Amino acid sequence: MTRTRLLWPALALVALLLLNLIVEPSFFELRLQDGHLFGSLVDILRNGAPTLLIALGMTLVIATRGIDLSVGAVAAIAGAVTCTYIASTGDALTAMALALGVCVVLGLWNGFLVAVLGIQPIIATLVLMTAGRGIAMLLTEGQIVTVDNPLFRQVGAGFLFLPIAILISLAALVAVALVTRRTALGMLIESVGVNPEASRLAGVRSRTIIWTVYVFAALCSGVAGLMISSNVSAADANSAGLWIEMDAILAVVIGGTLLTGGRYSLTGTLLGALTIQTLTTTVYTIGVPPEVTLVFKAGVVIIVCLLQAPRVAPALTRAPQPRQVEEAMAR
Incomplete structure (x- = not known):
């Protein structure tokens, strides 16, 4: 366990949960009401579901030595398309399918810029990150579009014993794990992330791989956008998915996936997403002032990342050798 990158994220998550338990003794309590499970832990999973979904797509993008800064804007566009269509027609199913189709097109655009035109991923996705909010604002005409549709409401606020948002995210995690690991x-x-040129010479279609991961990331962002909008039954182009790309990247990095590409960890991404959401919950539980919330979160993330650093982690986890013990006793 001391040799894996999952050690410190797991310890950080446990520490945050214990801190919440100390501050609020009923934090771990669960209750069953009308066939639905409620509790603080369930709330963490439900609120963290969009972040986990986006972090899944981000993990595969980062594994190819890329980055996607547009996921928050794509989530906002998905919510705007869905709510605008529902408000005009009342057809939620078609609205959600249309929104996800738009997200696939946006993912193809990002993949085209990176894989075909060779633009740096951070620049290519920054274009859509900037323009995406404007597109969402145009769709909603700068207004908050509210809807009242039971089917759409189920995506973000529905229950099947557990919240449907949790089930969707866990199903996506299992599906990605099966497809990529089986x-x-x-x-x-991973080969494209380690050495794209060597992969191409070995016969790997790196362009297709890169295109695929950007489309998948956009699709995950679209589903997350549906969750966010469904939870409040409204599309707010200004705030929907705002800065969620940062939380997703932090979740991936905390989970042990390197930004330089190559090997990635889906389990680590899950731990990272839970850590980020638990950290957000902890901020409110212990009463951290709003003006220092981001500083507090940044401090915790920096500590976890430092503990994972190649030069720090071995010093903390390596057992002392017999010769070192003898020298220490002699001194």
Whole structure:
């Protein structure tokens, strides 16, 4: 356990949960009401579901040595398309399908800029990050579009014993794990991230791989956008998914995936997403002033990342050798 990158994220998550338990003794309590499970832990999972979804897509993008800064804007566009269509027609199913189709097109655009035109991923996705909010604002005409549709409401606020948002995110996690770890796709993604040129010479279609991960990231962002808008039954182009790309990137990094590409950890991403959401909950539980909330979160993230650093982690986890023990006793 001391040799894995999952050690410090797991310890950080446990520490945050224990801190919440100390401040609020009923923090771990769960209750069953009308066939639905409620409690603080369930709230963490539900509120963290959009972040986990986006972090899943971000993990595969980062594994190919890329980055996607547009996921928050894509989430806002998905919510805007859905709510605008529902407000005009009342057809939620078609609205959600249309929104996800738009997200796939946006993912193809990002993939085209990176894989075909060779633009740096941070620049390519920064274009859509900037323009995406404007597109969402145009769709909603700068207004908050509210809807009242039971089917759409189920995506973000519905229950099947557990909140449906949790079930969707966990299903996506299991599906990605099966596809990437039970087939050669995961190895191909890692090979593109380690050395794109060598992968191309070995016959790997790196462009197709890169295109695929950006489309998947946009699709995950679209589903997350549906969750966010559904939870409040409204589309707010200004605030929906705002800065969620930062939380997703932090979740991936905390989970042990390197920004330089290559090997990635879906389990680590899950731990990272739970840590980020638990950290957000902890901020409110212990009463951290709003003006220092981001500083507090940044401090915790920096500590976890430092503990994972190649030069720090071995010094903390390596057991002393017999010779070192003898020298210490002699001194």
